[in-house]
Amino acid sequence: MTRIETLAQPGHPDVTSAVLSLRGITKRFPGVTANDQVSLEVYPGEVLGLLGENGAGKSTLISILYGLYQPDEGEILLDGQPANLSSPAQALRRGMGLVPQHPLLVERHTVAENLALGAGSAWQPVRQVTPRILELSRTYGLEVNPAAPVHTLSPGEKQRVEILRALLGGARILILDEPTSVLTPQEVEGLFQIMRELRAGGKSLIFISHKLDEVMEICDRTVVLRRGKVVGGLPIAEASKASLAELMVGRSVSFERRRVTPPPGPLLLSVRGLEARGGRGHLALRGVNFDLHEGEVLGVAGVTGNGQTELVEVLAGLRPVSGGAVSLGGVPLTGDPAQRFAQGVAHIPEDRLHTGTVPTMSVSENLALREYGQLPFSRGGLRNLQAQDEFARRMVERYAVSTPNVQTPSRLLSGGNIQKLILARELTEQVRLILAVHPTYGLDIGATEQVHQELLGCAGRGAGVLLVGEDLDELLSLCDRVVVMLHGQLLGPFDAAQTSRKALGLQMTGGAA
Amino acid sequence: MNEISSALLQAVSFGTPILLACLGATVNERAGVSNLGVEGMIAVGALAAFATANSTGNPWLAVGAAIAAATALACVHAVATIPMRANQFVSGLALTLLGTGLAGLLGKSYEGFPLAIHVPEWPFVALAGLLTLLLAFVFSFTRPGLILRSTGENPAAVDALGISVPLVRFVAVLIGGAFSGLAGAFLSLVYRPSWMDNISGGLGWLAVALVIFVAWSPLRAAAGALFFGVLYYLQFRLQGATRFPTELLAALPYLLVLVALGVAGARQAAGHAPAALGRPYLRGER
Numbered sequence: 084m085t086r087i088e089t090l091a092q093p094g095h096p097d098v099t100s101a102v103l104s105l106r107g108i109t110k111r112f113p114g115v116t117a118n119d120q121v122s123l124e125v126y127p128g129e130v131l132g133l134l135g136e137n138g139a140g141k142s143t144l145i146s147i148l149y150g151l152y153q154p155d156e157g158e159i160l161l162d163g164q165p166a167n168l169s170s171p172a173q174a175l176r177r178g179m180g181l182v183p184q185h186p187l188l189v190e191r192h193t194v195a196e197n198l199a200l201g202a203g204s205a206w207q208p209v210r211q212v213t214p215r216i217l218e219l220s221r222t223y224g225l226e227v228n229p230a231a232p233v234h235t236l237s238p239g240e241k242q243r244v245e246i247l248r249a250l251l252g253g254a255r256i257l258i259l260d261e262p263t264s265v266l267t268p269q270e271v272e273g274l275f276q277i278m279r280e281l282r283a284g285g286k287s288l289i290f291i292s293h294k295l296d297e298v299m300e301i302c303d304r305t306v307v308l309r310r311g312k313v314v315g316g317l318p319i320a321e322a323s324k325a326s327l328a329e330l331m332v333g334r335s336v337s338f339e340r341r342r343v344t345p346p347p348g349p350l351l352l353s354v355r356g357l358e359a360r361g362g363r364g365h366l367a368l369r370g371v372n373f374d375l376h377e378g379e380v381l382g383v384a385g386v387t388g389n390g391q392t393e394l395v396e397v398l399a400g401l402r403p404v405s406g407g408a409v410s411l412g413g414v415p416l417t418g419d420p421a422q423r424f425a426q427g428v429a430h431i432p433e434d435r436l437h438t439g440t441v442p443t444m445s446v447s448e449n450l451a452l453r454e455y456g457q458l459p460f461s462r463g464g465l466r467n468l469q470a471q472d473e474f475a476r477r478m479v480e481r482y483a484v485s486t487p488n489v490q491t492p493s494r495l496l497s498g499g500n501i502q503k504l505i506l507a508r509e510l511t512e513q514v515r516l517i518l519a520v521h522p523t524y525g526l527d528i529g530a531t532e533q534v535h536q537e538l539l540g541c542a543g544r545g546a547g548v549l550l551v552g553e554d555l556d557e558l559l560s561l562c563d564r565v566v567v568m569l570h571g572q573l574l575g576p577f578d579a580a581q582t583s584r585k586a587l588g589l590q591m592t593g594g595a596a
Numbered sequence: 597m598n599e600i601s602s603a604l605l606q607a608v609s610f611g612t613p614i615l616l617a618c619l620g621a622t623v624n625e626r627a628g629v630s631n632l633g634v635e636g637m638i639a640v641g642a643l644a645a646f647a648t649a650n651s652t653g654n655p656w657l658a659v660g661a662a663i664a665a666a667t668a669l670a671c672v673h674a675v676a677t678i679p680m681r682a683n684q685f686v687s688g689l690a691l692t693l694l695g696t697g698l699a700g701l702l703g704k705s706y707e708g709f710p711l712a713i714h715v716p717e718w719p720f721v722a723l724a725g726l727l728t729l730l731l732a733f734v735f736s737f738t739r740p741g742l743i744l745r746s747t748g749e750n751p752a753a754v755d756a757l758g759i760s761v762p763l764v765r766f767v768a769v770l771i772g773g774a775f776s777g778l779a780g781a782f783l784s785l786v787y788r789p790s791w792m793d794n795i796s797g798g799l800g801w802l803a804v805a806l807v808i809f810v811a812w813s814p815l816r817a818a819a820g821a822l823f824f825g826v827l828y829y830l831q832f833r834l835q836g837a838t839r840f841p842t843e844l845l846a847a848l849p850y851l852l853v854l855v856a857l858g859v860a861g862a863r864q865a866a867g868h869a870p871a872a873l874g875r876p877y878l879r880g881e882r
Binding site: 151170171172173174175181183187188189190191192196197199200201203204205206207208209248252 | 756
């Protein structure tokens with residue numbers, strides 16, 4: 084341990100022991116310098132936290148390390164020798180392993196087939212690779228059944244398969260790209276255990292995350308990028324959440340629970356005995372009951388696949404009900420999504436790219452998707468494109484959407500800007516009920532703050548917010564009450580100011596009585 | 597007894613070219629590239645085999661020419677759909693039109709000519725059987741087979757491992773063409789040892805439908821090809837024997853194609869089709 088601590092000093096003279104050094108890496112794209120003179124060292128047996136807001140240049144840096152991009156300037160040294168990483172194949176050969184944020188696996192094949200794809204022999208690759216999988220599983224505590232088809236695995240298990248794949252390929256440096264974003268708290272703890280084993284085994288890990296609690300827990304050292312430049316690198320012993328956030332964002336950020344639960348307003352949404360079937364015909368909602376009051380933020384926690392998606396789809400009018408009753412302000416809530424929108428139901432869907440927007444259509448058109456048929460966007464059956472663009476420009480300004488112009492196809496925008504676009508369209512003056520699913524998933528600190536402010540702003544004006552999330556810290560800091568979904572039923576509600584992350588985590592896995 | 601064995605022989609005869617073409621299409625579809633040009637590739641292969649056999653008298657050269665001609669046509673499809681990412685269905689349809697048109701035009705002078713040499717049937721049948729087993733084996737037990745299947749399921753996963761998706765797909769499309777060429781050679785050298793326009797007579801379409809019907813499995817393809825062979829034989833036998841209109845009987849295999857595709861719709865929902873079938877691959881696209 085002492086060795087790691089001494090090596091962890093930035094600018095430590097013993098840079099020769101670094102497995103990987105970047106020297107003045109610069110990468111320019113038309114209009115932006117994604118990486119500007121980035122230099123850093125990675126040592127054996129350490130976890131380096133690579134932090135930065137979206138657009139800070141982390142993805143570009145990873146792509147360079149993985150051979151997908153070539154730097155315009157600077158050099159990469161592996162074991163002190165200049166390395167030319169001109170393709171993923173070459174990066175793999177030189178001991179780079181990438182665990183991508185979204186697993187790149189063949190869902191229909193088994194774990195062993197997926198792993199044999201990269202590492203197996205020409206002849207009977209699956210049989211040949213299986214003992215090696217089992218051996219690595221034992222060494223690093225990576226539990227996974229080689230014979231299981233990938234589509235039956237949980238997100239955490241898929242991630243273990245990705246880690247195994249990197250290790251089978253002989254990786255010495257593992258890049259973990261936001262690995263915790265898809266995991267439950269318990270799974271995150273499991274991942275950290277594996278990371279500690281890998282570190283103890285002398286591997287170098289580059290850990291990318293927005294979640295500073297996690298960075299503080301698992302990293303030995305951090306490097307912070309802002310606008311393509313390294314703006315700081317602190318050993319974790321000298322860092323705090325606040326100092327790291329300040330480095331990332333460039334200003335101070337508060338982590339206190341700012342939400343003050345208002346006195347309960349009149350009843351807004353009443354859900355009684357709600358039942359609905361899921362995509363595969365099974366009963367996904369099995370008698371759901373809850374109330375949501377005006378001005379209240381109600382969190383829905385739970386492991387993915389316990390009925391949260393179906394609940395929101397039913398309320399938004401996207402999925403038929405097979406039993407029970409829903410009323411909004413005392414009136415039964417029925418009809419298609421458009422009719423519900425007219426009654427004040429806003430939907431911020433899980434898949435923001437494909438459900439939330441039409442990716443090939445322009446920013447302006449996406450903003451008018453709800454109200455294109457009404458004044459001022461349409462007059463006498465003809466669309467008024469000037470009015471539409473005018474509205475779009477106002478919204479882009481008001482929500483600080485970063486886009487070249489309002490005619491840009493929305494698919495070219497970053498995730499955060501697409502989400503702002505959806506908020507701008509959904510959160511109208513008349514909004515009464517907001518259904519938000521993972522609204523800040525994958526967003527950086529700045530965009531997350533903005534989404535939180537918009538949602539809380541609407542709640543302050545009397546709207547009820549149903550917030551489905553997997554990030555328990557977020558739910559606890561934002562919500563007034565939190566319910567947990569388990570096997571299509573609700574547990575709770577729990578008072579957000581009273582309960583804890585751990586207690587909710589236990590409820591989510593059915594671990595509590 | 598005699599009746600049954602002759603029926604089976606006929607069924608095998610008719611089923612062999614379907615099986616060959618179907619196996620080829622299975623290879624390219626397993627890699628994620630559909631090719632509706634099978635009919636055209638068979639026609640071109642059949643003409644190349646016939647012309648070469650008649651001018652050289654060498655059946656080996658004839659088969660080689662058929663494979664080369666059909667593979668060359670497949671190469672057009674590969675270039676259009678892989679690096680240029682054209683719509684695979686449109687490109688495949690164009691290939692069928694191009695192939696059948698080309699064979700009809702270049703074959704005008706051979707119209708009605710019989711084949712000058714005798715080519716035995718059994719090597720083709722044996723080859724089709726062997727290729728069936730070989731493909732089933734390669735798919736299940738070798739790494740190239742695993743790479744091929746993975747490319748059709750999730751090309752991004754293959755790309756991330758540093759394996760070239762375009763290369764895998766290109767090779768798969770060319771193999772598909774070669775198999776179609778073999779089917780064409782069988783038609784003009786053995787099945788109807790003469791040249792006539794539209795010699796393939798929709799056989800390529802049967803093969804394309806069969807791929808879906810047998811859920812991309814080489815072993816089931818052999819059974820399916822035999823089934824179509826039996827149907828074809830029945831249609832032949834029932835002509836004149838019943839008062840059922842001949843035209844309707846002749847349409848039976850194609851009707852079955854429609855049924856097969858209907859069934860396939862349900863199968864696709866059950867998730868048998870390669871997940872990335874028909875989708876061009878571009879790194880980092882969303």
